[in-house]
Amino acid sequence: MTLIDRTRTVLTQAIAVYRGSEHDRRLTAVRDRLDEPLRVAVAGRVKAGKSTLLNALVGERLAPTDAGECTRVVTWYQDGHSYQVLAVPKQGEPRQLRFTRDDGVIDIDLGGLSSAEVAQLVVTWPARALRTVTLIDTPGIGSLTEQNAQHTWGLLVPDDEETPADAVVYLLRHLHANDIEFLRAFHDTEVSRPSPVNAIGVLSRADEIGVGRIDSMASARRIATRLGTDANVRRLVQSVVPVAGLLAETAVTLTEVEVGQLRRVADLPVRQAEELLLSADRFAQTMPELGLTSIEREALLARFGVFGVRLASTLLRREVAGTATELSRELADRSGLNNLREIIESLFFERRDVLKSRSALLALAEITRSCARPGSAAVAAGVEEIMASAHPFNELRVLSSLRAGWISGKPDVVAELEQLIGGSGSSTSQRLRLPPDAADTELAATAEQALARWQRRAENPMTSYEMTVAARVAVRSCEGMLAVLGRSR
Ligand SMILES: Nc1nc2c(ncn2[C@@H]2O[C@H](COP(=O)(O)OP(=O)(O)OP(=O)(O)O)[C@@H](O)[C@H]2O)c(=O)[nH]1
Ligand SMILES: [Mg+2]
Numbered sequence: 001m002t003l004i005d006r007t008r009t010v011l012t013q014a015i016a017v018y019r020g021s022e023h024d025r026r027l028t029a030v031r032d033r034l035d036e037p038l039r040v041a042v043a044g045r046v047k048a049g050k051s052t053l054l055n056a057l058v059g060e061r062l063a064p065t066d067a068g069e070c071t072r073v074v075t076w077y078q079d080g081h082s083y084q085v086l087a088v089p090k091q092g093e094p095r096q097l098r099f100t101r102d103d104g105v106i107d108i109d110l111g112g113l114s115s116a117e118v119a120q121l122v123v124t125w126p127a128r129a130l131r132t133v134t135l136i137d138t139p140g141i142g143s144l145t146e147q148n149a150q151h152t153w154g155l156l157v158p159d160d161e162e163t164p165a166d167a168v169v170y171l172l173r174h175l176h177a178n179d180i181e182f183l184r185a186f187h188d189t190e191v192s193r194p195s196p197v198n199a200i201g202v203l204s205r206a207d208e209i210g211v212g213r214i215d216s217m218a219s220a221r222r223i224a225t226r227l228g229t230d231a232n233v234r235r236l237v238q239s240v241v242p243v244a245g246l247l248a249e250t251a252v253t254l255t256e257v258e259v260g261q262l263r264r265v266a267d268l269p270v271r272q273a274e275e276l277l278l279s280a281d282r283f284a285q286t287m288p289e290l291g292l293t294s295i296e297r298e299a300l301l302a303r304f305g306v307f308g309v310r311l312a313s314t315l316l317r318r319e320v321a322g323t324a325t326e327l328s329r330e331l332a333d334r335s336g337l338n339n340l341r342e343i344i345e346s347l348f349f350e351r352r353d354v355l356k357s358r359s360a361l362l363a364l365a366e367i368t369r370s371c372a373r374p375g376s377a378a379v380a381a382g383v384e385e386i387m388a389s390a391h392p393f394n395e396l397r398v399l400s401s402l403r404a405g406w407i408s409g410k411p412d413v414v415a416e417l418e419q420l421i422g423g424s425g426s427s428t429s430q431r432l433r434l435p436p437d438a439a440d441t442e443l444a445a446t447a448e449q450a451l452a453r454w455q456r457r458a459e460n461p462m463t464s465y466e467m468t469v470a471a472r473v474a475v476r477s478c479e480g481m482l483a484v485l486g487r488s489r
Contacts, residue, residue: 003390004034007357010382014364017375023367030363037079038352039134039164040344044171046140049204049245053171054137056248056337057344058129061104063137070108071139072115078134080124087111090119097121104253132349136165166355167198167348169340170237172227173205197396198355200343201237203227206336207244207307214314216307217242217334234403238347238423243336247308251331259316259324261300264291265309266316273317277310346425354392361387391476395421398470407466413457420450420474428481444485451478 001009011031018024033039042050051063051071062077064070085097085108099108110118203209203224210216220242227233228240250258265273268290276287283306284297292300300309312331314320321327332338348355361383368380387393401407402418409417418424420431429436432446457463458471 002353003357003386003392004353006386006390007360008034010379010386011360011364013382014367014376014379017373017379018367018371021371021373023371027364027367030360034356034360037130037132037134038348038355039136039166040348041136041138041165041168042171043138043168044140044202044204045173048140048171048173050140050171051137052249053169053202053204053243053245054135056243056245056252056335057135057341058125058127059252060125060127061249061253062106062123062125062127064105064107069110069115070121073118073121074139075121075123075137076134077123077125077127077130077137079130080126082124083126084124086122086124087113088119088122089113089117091117094122133344166359167200169200169202169344171202171204172240173203197238197351197399198348198358199237200340200347201227201233201240202245202340203240203242204245206242207247207305209242210307213307214310217244217336220244220336231405235405238403239343241336241340241343243340244305244307245335246303246305247311247331248335248337250303250308251328251335251337254324254328254331256324258300258303259327261292261296262309262312262327263316265313270317273313277306277313280306283309346427346430350426351392351422354396357386357390358393358396391473391480394473395477398473399423401466401470407470408464409467416450417470417474420454421470421477428484431477431481440485444482447478447481447485451475451482454478 008031011027011034015024015027015031018027042054044050051065054063054077055061055065058077063075085099085106086094087097087110088094095111097108097111099106101107106123108121108123201224203220206220206224207216209223210219213219224240224242233240265276268276272287275282276290277283280301283301284294304312308331311334312327315327315330316322321330365380365383365387368376368383398407398421399418402414402423407414407417416433419433422431424430427436428443428447429438432438432443432450434443434446454471454474458468458475463471
């Protein structure tokens, strides 16, 4: 039986046990959630660029950025057949809200409610990107009002309810003490503690790191790599990737008009263009012969940032990109968006079932702990049994131990172990460090070798206890891959 099926079975058993109680509805919701898209929250400090990045991931400018009441409300973006916005007030019934769309940006009318009165907004929007994931935009932590911070905190680290998000993309600008504290609390749960299994770090607003210089992304990549190997960070997130969110958002919503405006900059002699783009102020105010009004220039800066204008005009000048489509693709790539998408794919989507089961089992464990009923002990035992025996959870546990630095060994052995149990992605080729198009025979031969190697390590009396436990898990991972490869042949 698959992990999801086992989880569903124990949930069904729980629903029978708690029928007629206050937990009835909640358990049904937890079970339904197993089949719904993965829920990924975008979190981080105030103005870290969360909403902008969310828009880049969706491919539309849905989430409000900058000022406005709505940035202070937890907002869900989910797929659906029609466009609607629902407010869930803290008191009273949920109600539909009116919204308008201007230049692609949606503007929600809270209909007389203040942001403090709204528990959450649910935006239903037919968008391809939302078919596999429901994104949750959160108000910034450490924000203007203490109340806000508590709100987000409550969403991600609830005291009495299941965590609404299955995974989190955590935006870091510079590593801040609050960031660490926040991430710790989010991970302080049963399956693994602390656990980097469901969090990815994004070094956000990466273009600003090199003060908008054309090589800003390279600097950002170096910093992200360093952060990603920092022991404190590794305990909390799986990896840290740099993303220039604003450029990413603009790339995926680029218009022909904007490309036409950028061409004017691209057509300037290089030296003149460089001088014009020395600062945002210069770009906004000098060189009237450019043929762009100050409003147009301000608009370009707001959409691209200085870095983006520099990069995009250079790409056009060098004919790396000729059309809007080409430019959009090039900018999405260079902003780090494609890289982030790949990482979300391999660390979240390919592990969807494990993350879903994990959320459900944590919720169920909480209910059985807080409310005993005839039959609930058997449910609790069932949950325990799945958490202890299901191989994906064992992998997650080893992964967290590795990340916490509890398993020591030669660096290359530790690195191989981490990869083998799915630390960099759970596809067979990623685990075996082979290219994605490797043939099954090659995959199988490599898996056989890894199996033999890890069996020896597991049986070697000189291996430390922690490494022995981890080696046994690695052996099971190899056997699992071989079983799947055998079936497909
Ligand atoms: N240069 C640059 N500016 C960015 C980037 N991402 C966001 N911004 C700008 O930063 C400001 C805040 O962006 P948001 O996306 O609203 O940030 P947020 O984290 O959602 O903010 P709150 O919800 O208010 O906490 C906006 O003016 C964005 O245009 C980026 O990658 N580069
Ligand atoms: Mg926001």
